[in-house]
Amino acid sequence: MLVLGIDTSSYANAIGVVDDGRVLADFVFETRHESLSKIMLNVDGVLKKANLGLEDIDGFGVGLGPGSWTGIRIGVTVGKIFAYCTGKPVKGISTLEVLAYGARDCQTLICPIVDAGARETIYAAFYRSGNDKVHQVGDYYVGDLPGLAEMIKEPVVLVAADVPKYRNVIGQLLKSNTIEALESAPSGVVVALLAAASLQSGEHDDTLALAPLYLKESTAKAFVNKYLKRNQAAQQG
Amino acid sequence: MLVLGIETSCDETSAALVADGRTVLSNVIANQLELHRKYGGVVPEIAARRHTELIGYVINEALDTGGKNLRDVEAVAVTAKQGLVGSLLVGVAAAKTLSYALRVPLIGVHHIEGHIFANLLSNPDIPLPHVCLTVSGGHTLLVYIRGYCQYELLGGTVDDAAGEAFDKIAKFLDLGFPGGPVIDRLATQGDRKAFNFPRPLSKAKTFYFSFSGLKTAVINAFKNQLASGEALPLEDIAASFQEAVVDVLVAKTMRAARQREVSAVSVTGGVSANRRLREMFTDTCNRGGIKVYFPDLSLCTDNAAMIAAAGHARLMRGQSDDLSLDVIPNVPLEVQHAG
Ligand SMILES: [Zn+2]
Numbered sequence: 001m002l003v004l005g006i007d008t009s010s011y012a013n014a015i016g017v018v019d020d021g022r023v024l025a026d027f028v029f030e031t032r033h034e035s036l037s038k039i040m041l042n043v044d045g046v047l048k049k050a051n052l053g054l055e056d057i058d059g060f061g062v063g064l065g066p067g068s069w070t071g072i073r074i075g076v077t078v079g080k081i082f083a084y085c086t087g088k089p090v091k092g093i094s095t096l097e098v099l100a101y102g103a104r105d106c107q108t109l110i111c112p113i114v115d116a117g118a119r120e121t122i123y124a125a126f127y128r129s130g131n132d133k134v135h136q137v138g139d140y141y142v143g144d145l146p147g148l149a150e151m152i153k154e155p156v157v158l159v160a161a162d163v164p165k166y167r168n169v170i171g172q173l174l175k176s177n178t179i180e181a182l183e184s185a186p187s188g189v190v191v192a193l194l195a196a197a198s199l200q201s202g203e204h205d206d207t208l209a210l211a212p213l214y215l216k217e218s219t220a221k222a223f224v225n226k227y228l229k230r231n232q233a234a235q236q237g
Numbered sequence: 238m239l240v241l242g243i244e245t246s247c248d249e250t251s252a253a254l255v256a257d258g259r260t261v262l263s264n265v266i267a268n269q270l271e272l273h274r275k276y277g278g279v280v281p282e283i284a285a286r287r288h289t290e291l292i293g294y295v296i297n298e299a300l301d302t303g304g305k306n307l308r309d310v311e312a313v314a315v316t317a318k319q320g321l322v323g324s325l326l327v328g329v330a331a332a333k334t335l336s337y338a339l340r341v342p343l344i345g346v347h348h349i350e351g352h353i354f355a356n357l358l359s360n361p362d363i364p365l366p367h368v369c370l371t372v373s374g375g376h377t378l379l380v381y382i383r384g385y386c387q388y389e390l391l392g393g394t395v396d397d398a399a400g401e402a403f404d405k406i407a408k409f410l411d412l413g414f415p416g417g418p419v420i421d422r423l424a425t426q427g428d429r430k431a432f433n434f435p436r437p438l439s440k441a442k443t444f445y446f447s448f449s450g451l452k453t454a455v456i457n458a459f460k461n462q463l464a465s466g467e468a469l470p471l472e473d474i475a476a477s478f479q480e481a482v483v484d485v486l487v488a489k490t491m492r493a494a495r496q497r498e499v500s501a502v503s504v505t506g507g508v509s510a511n512r513r514l515r516e517m518f519t520d521t522c523n524r525g526g527i528k529v530y531f532p533d534l535s536l537c538t539d540n541a542a543m544i545a546a547a548g549h550a551r552l553m554r555g556q557s558d559d560l561s562l563d564v565i566p567n568v569p570l571e572v573q574h575a576g
Contacts, residue, residue: 036330037562038561039333040333040336040560040561043337044337044560054338070285070323070326073286073289073323073326073327073330074326076289077289077292080292080293081292081293081331081334081338082334085307085334085339086338208297209290211286211290214286
């Protein structure tokens with residue numbers, strides 16, 4: 001089964017193609033603010049390098065975030081419309097699971113962390129590995145680092161793009177040396193691998209309903225509050 | 238030629254099928270008003286989220302109600318210029334994916350050009366050249382239309398858009414959002430001469446508009462009324478405010494029509510649905526021997542049919558975009574001089 005994976009949650013176009021667990025293509029294009037203008041050219045380039053056409057693809061995987069929501073909306077829209085146009089299934093994958101998958105060889109608790117953009121706020125979750133997979137334990141976490149540190153009661157491996165930052169802070173908070181750190185970034189090929197595993201067992205998302213993984217409504221509310229404050233200031237000024 | 242249009246520049250998620258740039262087979266508009274109403278305006282982050290959730294459904298619905306399937310689509314047109322960046326990019330991402338997957342041309346359209354084509358869709362026999370006024374919550378723009386896709390900008394607003402003034406006054410008077418329809422409704426029961434509000438820049442020789450002074454005058458009148466302890470004639474305030482806005486819009490457009498010696502004017506955009514505006518334009522144009530055109534009411538607010546029509550016209554002139562198409566949130570309408 002050929003699966004195309006796309007993750008745009010980090011202002012990069014991360015694109016991968018897998019065939020039954022075999023990696024055919026794995027690219028991360030630094031795009032910064034050119035995610036939209038580059039995405040289709042990059043997908044086309046990756047397919048051509050793998051000697052494939054869109055019609056060869058049997059299913060799609062999409063990184064749902066958390067991360068840069070602007071970037072994620074691009075990837076989710078592209079993945080959803082690809083699935084719609086080709087009539088092939090699509091599966092959305094949590095970007096935290098993608099990061100955790102990078103630490104699947106670790107026997108300790110796995111804790112991927114993504115910057116939430118707003119000051120001091122992070123997204124995180126806990127996973128354990130088993131059978132070459134990672135399984136989420138508990139809920140997603142949205143909050144500050146001290147709050148996350150409080151939840152850590154055992155040896156842990158932190159996985160993040162800017163991992164030294166988190167390791168130092170959490171290490172100090174816990175006064176513990178049972179913390180490992182693994183640097184990792186969102187990956188299209190991991191999205192494809194995880195999506196392929198689901199799609200092969202017949203599990204997929206409703207194509208038209210596919211949406212980013214907004215972890216907390218309060219993220220939208222934070223924007224709304226900012227907007228209301230700005231509006232009030234404008235009216236008073 | 239069957240063009241699929243997509244419009245997500247503000248708070249409407251829309252997809253449409255238009256045949257040969259003339260016949261609207263479907264025009265699906267998912268309105269987000271309910272989501273934004275409590276904030277008295279469009280919240281960009283909420284709009285972008287909603288577009289992402291709705292975009293697949295509206296495209297599917299446009300094909301269904303148009304009685305076509307994906308394989309029938311021969312080109313995809315999308316609003317790529319002018320609007321909220323986070324909203325625009327959802328539509329453009331969808332459009333370029335469709336273009337790539339279906340192997341059909343992609344055309345990025347300027348939102349204002351879409352509004353101009355809303356009028357051409359409703360009135361195919363509209364004479365050229367003519368003067369077009371685009372009025373909505375986001376724009377107030379006078380354009381001289383030399384020919385299809387050949388525009389000359391005559392003037393725009395230096396502060397608020399006309400529709401924005403309606404929204405702000407409605408918000409101040411606590412009438413709800415969007416302001417245009419509520420004020421239109423309330424004004425029918427009011428006296429338009431009760432308050433003599435200023436007509437900013439209406440005597441100026443330029444084609445620039447300004448509505449923020451008028452907004453302040455209305456707010457002051459309201460506060461004075463409140464302080465005097467007399468009953469608050471909200472209907473009169475609404476009618477007098479609306480009269481001042483429409484007066485300025487008509488005066489400037491007529492001045493432009495006379496200066497350019499055209500025999501016709503067109504009015505388009507959300508505010509062109511306003512009943513008093515249509516009435517005053519019709520009366521004034523009749524007296525001046527000038528023809529006036531309005532889009533069908535269904536094509537006044539933001540919609541994808543107008544984008545498909547504009548995209549079709551561009552494509553017929555040999556213009557299209559490649560897959561690197563990006564969004565430009567703030568850019569004037571492209572001006573092309575003939576010859
Ligand atoms: Zn508009």
